[in-house]
Amino acid sequence: MRLRELFTVDAVKLQLQSETKDDLLKELISLLGLDEKSEAILFKTVKRRENLGSTGIGKGIAIPHCRSLVANRLRLAYGRKPDGIDFNAIDGAPVYNFFLIVAPPLEVSNQYLPVLGKIAQFAKDPEVPDLLLGLEDPQEFLDLLDEKSR
Amino acid sequence: MNEQLVLLLEIQDLTSKTREIESGELGELEQSHFGMDPDAAATTLREKAAELIADLKPNIRARFQAISDRVDRPVVPVIGGTCFGCYVSIPAATAGEQDPNAEVQSCETCGRFIYILS
Numbered sequence: 095m096r097l098r099e100l101f102t103v104d105a106v107k108l109q110l111q112s113e114t115k116d117d118l119l120k121e122l123i124s125l126l127g128l129d130e131k132s133e134a135i136l137f138k139t140v141k142r143r144e145n146l147g148s149t150g151i152g153k154g155i156a157i158p159h160c161r162s163l164v165a166n167r168l169r170l171a172y173g174r175k176p177d178g179i180d181f182n183a184i185d186g187a188p189v190y191n192f193f194l195i196v197a198p199p200l201e202v203s204n205q206y207l208p209v210l211g212k213i214a215q216f217a218k219d220p221e222v223p224d225l226l227l228g229l230e231d232p233q234e235f236l237d238l239l240d241e242k243s244r
Numbered sequence: 245m246n247e248q249l250v251l252l253l254e255i256q257d258l259t260s261k262t263r264e265i266e267s268g269e270l271g272e273l274e275q276s277h278f279g280m281d282p283d284a285a286a287t288t289l290r291e292k293a294a295e296l297i298a299d300l301k302p303n304i305r306a307r308f309q310a311i312s313d314r315v316d317r318p319v320v321p322v323i324g325g326t327c328f329g330c331y332v333s334i335p336a337a338t339a340g341e342q343d344p345n346a347e348v349q350s351c352e353t354c355g356r357f358i359y360i361l362s
Binding site: 136139142143145146147149151157160162163166184193199200207210211214218 | 253256258259260261268270273274277278279280281285288289292294319321328361
């Protein structure tokens with residue numbers, strides 16, 4: 095499974111507006127196009143994971159992730175906050191790039207953990223943070239995924 | 245959705261997450277990429293689950309604990325009229341209402357709590 099195939103242009107936003115961690119998580123969740131109630135449930139679950147330790151892995155990247163029954167299949171979104179935000183990341187630095195991964199509680203195809211691992215690996219490529227900051231439209235994000243996560 | 249059912253689902257989510265963190269792959273990923281201490285995380289999740297279990301009504305709590313003793317997932321969806329715990333068909337009366345999850349319901353065959361996914 096290629097990462098590129100798991101994202102759609104609609105679930106990519108290069109100008110996140112939020113100024114706080116909670117608002118940013120909500121804005122990211124909104125990219126999945128769920129109804130209001132599902133968004134609220136998902137926010138609670140994502141927050142619960144964040145409360146166990148920030149998903150900010152350093153170098154300006156965070157990967158909020160969880161399983162939730164609001165997802166009937168693996169769902170991913172990407173958001174960029176060009177001026178960064180404090181996300182309690184491991185390195186204490188601001189976070190600019192956010193990858194949201196939501197999987198259903200039970201998966202037939204068992205994609206969640208491999209995809210989580212692949213995204214983390216993609217994010218740790220030394221060139222990726224700068225390349226992400228240089229993106230000008232969502233399609234470029236998809237192309238970058240294609241190029242870097244083969 | 246019924247509030248007790250929401251609680252049941254949250255408890256199950258916490259329990260599944262604890263199990264997943266403790267059972268290997270996710271715990272390793274969380275530790276290697278996110279710096280999480282799996283043991284500490286599992287303890288926190290267990291404490292939170294215990295808090296929520298205390299919020300269940302006594303009769304539902306008792307049933308939840310009895311079912312949890314024999315199956316991993318005491319709360320399961322009903323999809324297309326089939327219980328996804330035992331895969332037996334559920335009578336049509338449980339589906340098609342305005343909010344089919346307004347009440348806490350159980351599968352008559354396996355006893356698991358059910359929620360209807362339309």
